[in-house]
Amino acid sequence: MRALVQTAFGGPEVVSLRRVPDPVPGPSDVLVRVRACALNRLDVLQRRGPAVLPGFRLPHIAGMDVAGHIEAVGAEVSGTKTVGTEVSGTEASGQAGGLATGDRVVIDPTLGCGACPRCAAGDPGHCASVRVVGGNIAGGFAEYVAVPARLVHRVPAHVGLAEAAALPSAWSTAWHATLTVGEVTAGETVLVQAAASAVSIAAVQLAKRAGARVVAVAGSDAKLALAGDLGADLLLRNDADVPAAVRRFTGGEGADAALDHVGAATWRASMDCLRPGGRLVTFGNTTGDEVTISLAGVYHRGLRLLGSGAYTEADFAAMLAAYYGGGLRVVRRAEYGLDELPAAFAAAESRAAIGKVLVRP
Numbered sequence: 001m002r003a004l005v006q007t008a009f010g011g012p013e014v015v016s017l018r019r020v021p022d023p024v025p026g027p028s029d030v031l032v033r034v035r036a037c038a039l040n041r042l043d044v045l046q047r048r049g050p051a052v053l054p055g056f057r058l059p060h061i062a063g064m065d066v067a068g069h070i071e072a073v074g075a076e077v078s079g080t081k082t083v084g085t086e087v088s089g090t091e092a093s094g095q096a097g098g099l100a101t102g103d104r105v106v107i108d109p110t111l112g113c114g115a116c117p118r119c120a121a122g123d124p125g126h127c128a129s130v131r132v133v134g135g136n137i138a139g140g141f142a143e144y145v146a147v148p149a150r151l152v153h154r155v156p157a158h159v160g161l162a163e164a165a166a167l168p169s170a171w172s173t174a175w176h177a178t179l180t181v182g183e184v185t186a187g188e189t190v191l192v193q194a195a196a197s198a199v200s201i202a203a204v205q206l207a208k209r210a211g212a213r214v215v216a217v218a219g220s221d222a223k224l225a226l227a228g229d230l231g232a233d234l235l236l237r238n239d240a241d242v243p244a245a246v247r248r249f250t251g252g253e254g255a256d257a258a259l260d261h262v263g264a265a266t267w268r269a270s271m272d273c274l275r276p277g278g279r280l281v282t283f284g285n286t287t288g289d290e291v292t293i294s295l296a297g298v299y300h301r302g303l304r305l306l307g308s309g310a311y312t313e314a315d316f317a318a319m320l321a322a323y324y325g326g327g328l329r330v331v332r333r334a335e336y337g338l339d340e341l342p343a344a345f346a347a348a349e350s351r352a353a354i355g356k357v358l359v360r361p
């Protein structure tokens with residue numbers, strides 16, 4: 001098959017289109033013909049180096065967010081075997097038995113060992129030996145990928161495969177941060193930083209769906225216009241006095257929660273816009289990993305700092321079920337063939353651009 005193979009760390013030139021042997025599915029695997037694979041920030045970071053995920057090895061085929069058609073099923077997968085029924089919501093998310101050649105599917109990229117307490121809790125992202133499709137095992141920037149059948153969810157006819165490929169990492173991360181960890185509920189006011197980023201596009205919509213009022217912060221008017229289209233109630237440039245504007249918007253109270261994956265650059269504004277007892281959900285460090293915290297500023301105001309890391313199997317299933325239910329939308333930027341990777345990386349690495357970059361083998 002043709003695949004984009006990374007052989008070193010550096011610019012787009014360290015990845016080249018090559019012929020490699022087709023992956024061979026094991027008895028409990030399915031072979032997926034990749035129709036679309038989204039580019040994620042992790043793909044860029046691991047191309048530049050150093051590797052982020054333990055177990056990453058060169059040469060590597062990146063691409064975590066894959067949708068496609070089942071090309072072949074392992075011997076233990078065919079027939080009426082039901083996979084993953086222990087996870088609530090899997091039927092609604094399309095994860096069911098009887099997978100067959102030709103089925104339209106999307107892949108949950110996070111694969112735990114299946115035996116440790118974290119995996120038993122449905123939390124494979126925190127498994128000590130976690131494998132991530134496209135992260136530290138072969139991913140979707142290729143014509144085929146083989147994965148355990150339990151990672152595969154059906155895509156209903158009304159959802160396109162390129163649309164489905166935009167969902168796994170960004171939308172599960174947003175679901176986990178906004179709803180599972182952030183516990184955003186109806187009537188709350190929620191600040192979303194970098195509101196037109198891939199993860200925040202999902203977070204804005206999920207917070208609105210939960211009934212919250214959303215304050216969107218972003219670096220350009222075009223990004224704010226998108227956040228407004230997605231339902232955000234107050235649009236703020238990130239060079240404005242964000243805490244003051246949030247206080248005005250909330251009658252002097254402050255926001256109930258702030259969702260922040262931008263990190264060092266926005267930390268202070270996120271902290272300062274919260275009401276007493278408010279929650280800061282931190283789940284990324286794009287602009288730097290180290291921040292200053294006034295302990296008195298936290299304890300006097302009773303703030304809660306919540307880290308939101310890997311999503312769970314339940315998050316993934318619930319996210320898909322919600323998306324399949326309608327009323328939510330992904331924002332796509334551009335699509336590229338396997339032979340156009342430098343352009344795809346350039347699009348993904350441009351801060352000005354908006355929406356998911358997809359590779360379509």
Ligand SMILES: NC(=O)c1ccc[n+]([C@@H]2O[C@H](COP(=O)([O-])OP(=O)(O)OC[C@H]3O[C@@H](n4cnc5c(N)ncnc54)[C@H](OP(=O)(O)O)[C@@H]3O)[C@@H](O)[C@H]2O)c1
Binds near residue numbers: 198200284
């Ligand atoms: N916790 C987890 O498990 C998890 C999972 C997936 C992703 N993440 C993290 O979530 C973050 C967002 O991911 P994403 O896919 O939404 O990213 P993205 O689409 O690339 O957006 C990043 C946003 O950050 C803002 N930004 C500020 N300074 C920037 C800079 N110097 N370079 C680039 N962007 C800058 C930009 O918004 P403005 O122009 O509006 O400022 C941009 O829209 C990343 O840090 C990612 O690693 C975390």
Ligand SMILES: [Zn+2]
Binds near residue numbers: 117
């Ligand atoms: Zn495990």
